[in-house]
Amino acid sequence: MVVRKRNWLTHAILIILIVAILFPVVWVVSTSLRRDNAAFSSKLFSSRMSLQNYKDLLFPEDNVLRLLSDIESITTNSRPYDEKPVEFLVEKFDKDIGALKAYSKESKELVSVVDNEYETIKNYLSENSDKLIQTVVEQVNKLNEKINIERPDDNQSIGVAIISLLEERKIKEKDVLELGLGFDYKDYKDVYVEELKTKLDNIESLKRQLQENQAKLNQIKKDLDFYQEEYTRLSLIIDNSIIPQFESFNKTLQVAYDLLNNPSNQIKAFVSEKDAVEKFEQVYNIVKDMVEMNLSKERKAVIDKMYENMTKVKTLWDNFTLKNSANYADFISLISQFNLKALKQVRESYNLLKNFSEIEREYLKLSNEYILFANKLDSKNQDLEELTDKYLNEEGKYLPAKAYIMSLLLKDDIKSFINKVEKYILPKDINKLYLSVKILSRNVNDFLSYVNDDSLKKDVRSSIRKLDWVATLNDFRKKYEKFAKDVKEFINEFDKYVSSIESTGKAAIYSSKNGVKVRIAALLQLFTKVQSEYPANIASSMSIASKAAADLVDQFPVNDLDKSFKNVDKKLFRFDQIWKQKQKYYLWRWIFNSVIVAGVVAIITTIVNALAAYPFSRMRFRGRKYGIMSLLLIQMFPAIMYMIALYGFLSFIGRYIPSIGLNTLGGLIFVYLGNIAFNMYLIKGFYDTIPSSLEEAAMIDGATRWQTFWRIVIPLASPILSVVVILTFMGTFNEFVLAKIILQDVEKYTYAVGLWTFSSGPFETEWGLFSAAALVGMLPMVILFLSMQKYLVGGLTKGSVKG
Numbered sequence: 001m002v003v004r005k006r007n008w009l010t011h012a013i014l015i016i017l018i019v020a021i022l023f024p025v026v027w028v029v030s031t032s033l034r035r036d037n038a039a040f041s042s043k044l045f046s047s048r049m050s051l052q053n054y055k056d057l058l059f060p061e062d063n064v065l066r067l068l069s070d071i072e073s074i075t076t077n078s079r080p081y082d083e084k085p086v087e088f089l090v091e092k093f094d095k096d097i098g099a100l101k102a103y104s105k106e107s108k109e110l111v112s113v114v115d116n117e118y119e120t121i122k123n124y125l126s127e128n129s130d131k132l133i134q135t136v137v138e139q140v141n142k143l144n145e146k147i148n149i150e151r152p153d154d155n156q157s158i159g160v161a162i163i164s165l166l167e168e169r170k171i172k173e174k175d176v177l178e179l180g181l182g183f184d185y186k187d188y189k190d191v192y193v194e195e196l197k198t199k200l201d202n203i204e205s206l207k208r209q210l211q212e213n214q215a216k217l218n219q220i221k222k223d224l225d226f227y228q229e230e231y232t233r234l235s236l237i238i239d240n241s242i243i244p245q246f247e248s249f250n251k252t253l254q255v256a257y258d259l260l261n262n263p264s265n266q267i268k269a270f271v272s273e274k275d276a277v278e279k280f281e282q283v284y285n286i287v288k289d290m291v292e293m294n295l296s297k298e299r300k301a302v303i304d305k306m307y308e309n310m311t312k313v314k315t316l317w318d319n320f321t322l323k324n325s326a327n328y329a330d331f332i333s334l335i336s337q338f339n340l341k342a343l344k345q346v347r348e349s350y351n352l353l354k355n356f357s358e359i360e361r362e363y364l365k366l367s368n369e370y371i372l373f374a375n376k377l378d379s380k381n382q383d384l385e386e387l388t389d390k391y392l393n394e395e396g397k398y399l400p401a402k403a404y405i406m407s408l409l410l411k412d413d414i415k416s417f418i419n420k421v422e423k424y425i426l427p428k429d430i431n432k433l434y435l436s437v438k439i440l441s442r443n444v445n446d447f448l449s450y451v452n453d454d455s456l457k458k459d460v461r462s463s464i465r466k467l468d469w470v471a472t473l474n475d476f477r478k479k480y481e482k483f484a485k486d487v488k489e490f491i492n493e494f495d496k497y498v499s500s501i502e503s504t505g506k507a508a509i510y511s512s513k514n515g516v517k518v519r520i521a522a523l524l525q526l527f528t529k530v531q532s533e534y535p536a537n538i539a540s541s542m543s544i545a546s547k548a549a550a551d552l553v554d555q556f557p558v559n560d561l562d563k564s565f566k567n568v569d570k571k572l573f574r575f576d577q578i579w580k581q582k583q584k585y586y587l588w589r590w591i592f593n594s595v596i597v598a599g600v601v602a603i604i605t606t607i608v609n610a611l612a613a614y615p616f617s618r619m620r621f622r623g624r625k626y627g628i629m630s631l632l633l634i635q636m637f638p639a640i641m642y643m644i645a646l647y648g649f650l651s652f653i654g655r656y657i658p659s660i661g662l663n664t665l666g667g668l669i670f671v672y673l674g675n676i677a678f679n680m681y682l683i684k685g686f687y688d689t690i691p692s693s694l695e696e697a698a699m700i701d702g703a704t705r706w707q708t709f710w711r712i713v714i715p716l717a718s719p720i721l722s723v724v725v726i727l728t729f730m731g732t733f734n735e736f737v738l739a740k741i742i743l744q745d746v747e748k749y750t751y752a753v754g755l756w757t758f759s760s761g762p763f764e765t766e767w768g769l770f771s772a773a774a775l776v777g778m779l780p781m782v783i784l785f786l787s788m789q790k791y792l793v794g795g796l797t798k799g800s801v802k803g
Contacts, residue, residue, distance in 0.1 A: 032774075065581050067096045075519075162181075199394060220373060227363040238353070249342055257316065534580070
């Protein structure tokens, strides 16, 4: 007998893979069912599970705010009721008012149920006060057992530790007296000063210097940023405006020089040069001053060139004798134009360059100063790190002693805590108990700050966390009592407003139908009251009370009140669903749009590919070899590359055929139909595997080419056609980029674009809603795959030939 050896390693790997694959799925499902923010929780499952996310997406409830908005549209004869008859509006109005009254009644019942549960909780606390207080005492005693720290062997460590703790203000003189150490800790004052105090003072002094230097450095950086910004701005003006203008002036001066340098005395002219000479002198003097400025080599070269040209012109001009010639008249005309443009430009440029030089000088000065300060700061930081390391090393020798002293004080605090808490009576003294636990927790944290044992820290923190129920119960009590007080008044006022709306609503409907729209004042006030006052006053305290009740299910030391806490949480959650403002969702519409688009594209693509692939497989014609390869090559370029062309084409054709233009499902289908060549290649390859003898036999029996294709090839090719349908449907259903560009109206979104809206805006952290939408949107693809699964199974030509 052969004994098969079990491969445990293979089984272990398979189990790990299954867990790794299924865990994200379980997490998504769990997230979609949870009312708390599961994406940021360490728990996979919670006591706050609900189908509310699915209800909101698939079967949205017309809660109070939606009904009030609906009544507003009815009474003002607005969309979608503007074309409805009066009888319909009156009937709908009565129905909405009835729904508001029903919500008011349900809300009162919910509050009544929660009030009864709250009384049950209070009675339980009162009847079991001693038991609960005893659980606190027992837990604190367990904590007390874990904080036993051994006493150091030498008194010096304890003495220095005490002085250090006093300096840190962690303990007081009276605390030291209560310890009964048996020696005077002050004897070790000099040791403390020498080993710790001096180093600590040096560290504090260095920290103050660093703060001062950092403040100076920040100020220098601030000034440096200002000058750098000005330097950059002025540099752009100089390089893009001043320098090009000066280069243009140089060309003009060269022309002027050429006119004087080649005089002609054939034609006489009368010329007046006085004004031109005076203004040219002004420009010349300004340029001369600019030459002395400290500028970059390139900029200075342009200004120097202008000064050189002006000097050449001025020298030639001063010695020119033919001042009654036409050439001279042209020269004066050109110089006058030059003066007109240059005088203002040169003055402004001079002021700007002068300002730029000062800014550049100050910028360089601040840069050097910043580097020096930064280096100095780095050096001091290194010194601080070294001093701190030395101090910590010295202090580390005294940490066990500090931990020992803090443990003794903590034990005294625990003893005092127990003596005080044993006198408390719940629920009357719950706030006192909360304050006592809070003080104890603070003292525990002070003690742990001197403990190096991570295991001890973990155990102590775990023990103190078991008292968290006290703070949670105190929050629950305060917030629920505030909620109970405010909500009753809120609902009573709501009922009054509803009565007022009911009395005037029908008259407003008739008036609006006759052309005079009346906006009911009570309706507007109630809408504002529910929309703003409810979340500010009611929902804030209610949500905290609800969350506290849910937390107490896990935290409360006994399980007797789990049912009451769960019921409180559940009823308050339902109350919130009635009154909170909810966004309108179009998930059904988005899924329907995607199914229509993906279904039409899948069917058309499969039909076209099935027909187009057949000639490439069975027939011989010119271009057959390279035709399908060309189509494949085109498909290698993603559609987003020619999106601009598609957008322009849809915009153009939409003017004449609106059904396939922008923002239409028809236009989106048209764009998606461009991706067909790859599937054609797949089907062609499958056709090649079908024996052609089957078709030849059928054609011998009198079948046409179409009949052989339709009755033989297509049935045998059903597996590949099913694959094409599924792949095309899935690819189209999940496509996002093209749909986001083409579709603008939210009601025309496809599922992928609609799902994107759940990850942005007001739903950015609504992971439960997002997960639920993702799971619901998965259904069409699952249904399609399961319905076509039978076509994917079986042999290629199974049963086609007998014998």
